[in-house]
Amino acid sequence: MRLAAEITGQVIMPGDAKYETARRVWNGMIDRRPAAIARCATADDVATAIAFAADERMPVAVRGGAHNIAGNATCDDGLVIDLAGLKRIEVDRNARRVRAGGGVNWGEFDHATQQDGLATTGGLMPSTGIAGFTLGGGLGHLMRSYGLACDNLLSAEVVTAAGARLQVDAEHHPDLFWALRGGGGNFGVVTEFEFQLHEVGPKLLAGRIQHSLADARDALRFYRDVCASAPDELIVYGSLATGPDGNPRLGWRAVVHAPLAHAEALVAPLRAFGSPLLDDIRPQRYLDIQRIVEPAFPPGRLNYWKANFVDELSDELIGILVDAVKRVPSPYTIIAIEQMGGAVARVAETATAFQHRRPAFSLLILSGWVNPADTDVNVAWARELWKLTSPLSSPAVYVNYLGVEGQQRVRDAFGVNHERLTQVKQKYDPGNFFRFNQNIEPAGSPSP
Numbered sequence: 001m002r003l004a005a006e007i008t009g010q011v012i013m014p015g016d017a018k019y020e021t022a023r024r025v026w027n028g029m030i031d032r033r034p035a036a037i038a039r040c041a042t043a044d045d046v047a048t049a050i051a052f053a054a055d056e057r058m059p060v061a062v063r064g065g066a067h068n069i070a071g072n073a074t075c076d077d078g079l080v081i082d083l084a085g086l087k088r089i090e091v092d093r094n095a096r097r098v099r100a101g102g103g104v105n106w107g108e109f110d111h112a113t114q115q116d117g118l119a120t121t122g123g124l125m126p127s128t129g130i131a132g133f134t135l136g137g138g139l140g141h142l143m144r145s146y147g148l149a150c151d152n153l154l155s156a157e158v159v160t161a162a163g164a165r166l167q168v169d170a171e172h173h174p175d176l177f178w179a180l181r182g183g184g185g186n187f188g189v190v191t192e193f194e195f196q197l198h199e200v201g202p203k204l205l206a207g208r209i210q211h212s213l214a215d216a217r218d219a220l221r222f223y224r225d226v227c228a229s230a231p232d233e234l235i236v237y238g239s240l241a242t243g244p245d246g247n248p249r250l251g252w253r254a255v256v257h258a259p260l261a262h263a264e265a266l267v268a269p270l271r272a273f274g275s276p277l278l279d280d281i282r283p284q285r286y287l288d289i290q291r292i293v294e295p296a297f298p299p300g301r302l303n304y305w306k307a308n309f310v311d312e313l314s315d316e317l318i319g320i321l322v323d324a325v326k327r328v329p330s331p332y333t334i335i336a337i338e339q340m341g342g343a344v345a346r347v348a349e350t351a352t353a354f355q356h357r358r359p360a361f362s363l364l365i366l367s368g369w370v371n372p373a374d375t376d377v378n379v380a381w382a383r384e385l386w387k388l389t390s391p392l393s394s395p396a397v398y399v400n401y402l403g404v405e406g407q408q409r410v411r412d413a414f415g416v417n418h419e420r421l422t423q424v425k426q427k428y429d430p431g432n433f434f435r436f437n438q439n440i441e442p443a444g445s446p447s448p
Ligand SMILES: Cc1cc2nc3c(=O)[nH]c(=O)nc-3n(C[C@H](O)[C@H](O)[C@H](O)COP(=O)(O)OP(=O)(O)OC[C@H]3O[C@@H](n4cnc5c(N)ncnc54)[C@H](O)[C@@H]3O)c2cc1C
Pocket: 026, 061, 062, 063, 064, 065, 066, 067, 068, 069, 071, 072, 073, 083, 102, 103, 123, 124, 125, 127, 128, 129, 130, 131, 132, 133, 134, 135, 136, 137, 138, 139, 140, 184, 185, 186, 188, 189, 190, 191, 297, 400, 401, 436, 437, 438
C-alpha cells in the first residue's frame, strides 16, 4: 500500500505479524478486520492518512485508546487511523498545564503529571485513551472538584477531513472548541490536547467498603443521603457485583480530594455504617487510586453495556437493582452507580457540548462474560434490567457509555446541544467523513 511510503509511522496490513493484535479493541465482542491500520507517529502522518483514505474512498475509523464499548475505533475493510505513536507529554509545572499527544492513555498521563504533583480529571482505567474519553466528556475521580476532563481542556490541535491543521481554543475556532468538549470524535482527528492541571496528592484517602447483599438496600439509601450532602472533595461510587466468595455484594469506592488531616472526617460516616465485609480505605498514592478498578476490566473479555443518567436514586430503583444482581448470569458483571454533581453541575448545560450536568448519578449496567456461548443470556439480562430501570431514570445517557443503539439514543446523549452540533459538523465535516463514532449527521442531511 503506497501509504506505507508516505508516513513516518507504520502501516499494518492483514497477514502482518502485528495485525491480529493491532486490530483488536478492548471489547472482545468487536471482531473487525480493517484493510489497513495506519499507526501514525506525527500529525503530518494523520493528515497524509486522511488524504489517502479520501483518495481511495476508504471508510476511516480513528483509534485512541480503543476502549469504547461500541467498537468505533475500528471498522471492517477500511483504514484505521491509529494514534498510538502520538505519545508526547510535556508538562509546564509553573503554568500547571500539559500538552499530550492524541495517543496518550490515562496511565501515561497520570504518571507524567504526578511527577510534579499535578493531575486533572482522568479515566479510572490506565489504558483508556485521553482522546475518546475527553472528547465525550470524561467522568473521573476528581470531577466533583475540577469538572469533567473536557472542562479542563484548554486547546487542541485538530486535523480536519479536508486536511486542514487547526489550532483550536476559546479564541480560535470557538465553535469547534465548544463541540470538541463532549461532541465525541465527529469533527476531526485531535492530534494534541492541552489541559489545565491541579495540585493532587501524591496521596489521597481512598478505598473500598463492601457490605453483604442483605444490607444492600439500607446501604444504598444511606449512600443516597451521603451523596446528597457530600462536599466537592468527596466522591463515592456505588456498585453491585459478585464478591470473591461468589455471592453478590454492595460496594462503595470513596476518594477524598482533601488534605489527609481533613479527609478522614468526610468518610467517617460511610465507615461507621453497619458491619462491612471489607474496609480498605487508607492513604494511597493517587497513581494507585487510578488503578483500583483495573483488575475488574481486563481487555478482550466480552462486554455489553447499557446506561442512563439518574436524577433520583429512589427506593424503587434501589429495589430493582438489588433484585437484579441476585439473578446476574456472570460473576464479571457490575452494576455501577457514579456520583455526579459538584463542579460538573456548576457549568451551564450549553457552555460545552456535554449537556447532562444536572443528574445526581450515572447508572451503568456493565455486563461482562468470557464464553461466547453465554452471550445471549448476558445481553438479555442487561437489556431486561435496563428496561426495568428506564422509567425510573432520565432518558439522558453519557455518549461514552453508548453501544450501537441507534440515532435516538445519540440524540439523547447530546440533548439540547444536538442541533448546534449538527451545524458544527456541517462546517467542519460536511461529507460525514468521520462517521465511526456516535454519529452527528451534518445539518441538512436527509433524514434516515
Ligand atoms: C473499563 C472501562 C472503564 C471506563 N470508565 C470510564 C469512566 O470512569 N469515565 C468515563 O468518562 N468513561 C469511562 N469509560 C468510557 C470511555 O470514556 C470511552 O470508552 C472512551 O471512548 C475511551 O476513549 P478511547 O480513546 O480509549 O477510545 P477509542 O475507542 O479509541 O475512541 C472512542 C471514540 O473517539 C474517537 N477518537 C479516538 N481518538 C480520537 C482522536 N484523537 N480524535 C478524534 N476522535 C478520536 C474514536 O473514533 C471513537 O469514536 C470506560 C471505558 C472502559 C472500557
